[in-house]
Amino acid sequence: MEMSSMPTTKATNGGGAEKEPRGTKKMKAKVILAQVQQEIDTTMGQERNIKEEDLTHLPHLQVMIKETFRLYPSTPFSLPHVATESCKIFRYHIPKARDPNEWVDPLEFRPERFLQDDEKAKVDIRGNDFEVIPFGAGRRICVGLSLGLRMVQLLTATLVHSFNWELEHGLNPKKLNMD
Numbered sequence: 538m539e540m541s542s543m544p545t546t547k548a549t550n551g552g553g554a555e556k557e558p559r560g561t562k563k564m565k566a567k568v569i570l571a572q573v574q575q576e577i578d579t580t581m582g583q584e585r586n587i588k589e590e591d592l593t594h595l596p597h598l599q600v601m602i603k604e605t606f607r608l609y610p611s612t613p614f615s616l617p618h619v620a621t622e623s624c625k626i627f628r629y630h631i632p633k634a635r636d637p638n639e640w641v642d643p644l645e646f647r648p649e650r651f652l653q654d655d656e657k658a659k660v661d662i663r664g665n666d667f668e669v670i671p672f673g674a675g676r677r678i679c680v681g682l683s684l685g686l687r688m689v690q691l692l693t694a695t696l697v698h699s700f701n702w703e704l705e706h707g708l709n710p711k712k713l714n715m716d
């Protein structure tokens with residue numbers, strides 16, 4: 538996600554999500570954040586911490602994480618595994634990462650593409666659909682898949698539940714030093 542750095546507690550932020558001009562990427566990120574926060578608040582309230590059992594009731598959280606894995610898979614940074622060109626291996630079609638023939642607006646962060654009734658609603662990230670394989674696929678698939686996915690979901694949900702997130706001093710995400 539294009540947001541990180543300085544958290545404010547939800548109580549002190551004053552609900553700034555609606556104050557940005559419409560149509561900007563920053564605005565979109567805030568809307569997505571607000572949507573996930575609202576989903577968590579509606580589902581389990583603000584009085585207790587998120588538990589693993591809650592995760593299955595949070596579809597917006599799940600598609601936000603799916604979209605993050607699609608657009609920013611972590612593995613190419615550590616292992617030399619990324620499809621730079623679409624190709625066919627035996628009978629398997631492996632689409633190029635962020636292929637415009639596979640994805641509408643491939644470079645846009647659009648979690649809703651994975652929501653029910655949308656184009657890619659059925660795509661799963663557990664190695665069954667080759668469009669998004671953040672954990673790999675086949676016999677060398679990540680053995681920590683279930684643990685890793687649950688941890689990412691639980692941690693993200695907990696951070697989003699407790700804080701609003703934005704870059705310090707309105708920094709442009711493109712200028713963020715990721716080294």
Ligand code: HEM
Pocket residue numbers: 611612616670671672673674676677678679680681682684685686689
């Ligand atoms: C979000 C978290 C994680 C991501 C995105 C991830 C991703 C991956 C990927 C892409 C591979 C390579 C698959 C391939 O070669 O095709 C891999 C392999 C592996 N991962 Fe993970 N992983 C995560 C968490 C974990 C955790 C929590 C553990 C252990 C508790 C783990 C243990 C392993 C092991 C042992 C392999 C090598 C499997 C093999 O070569 O047979 N991973 N992971």
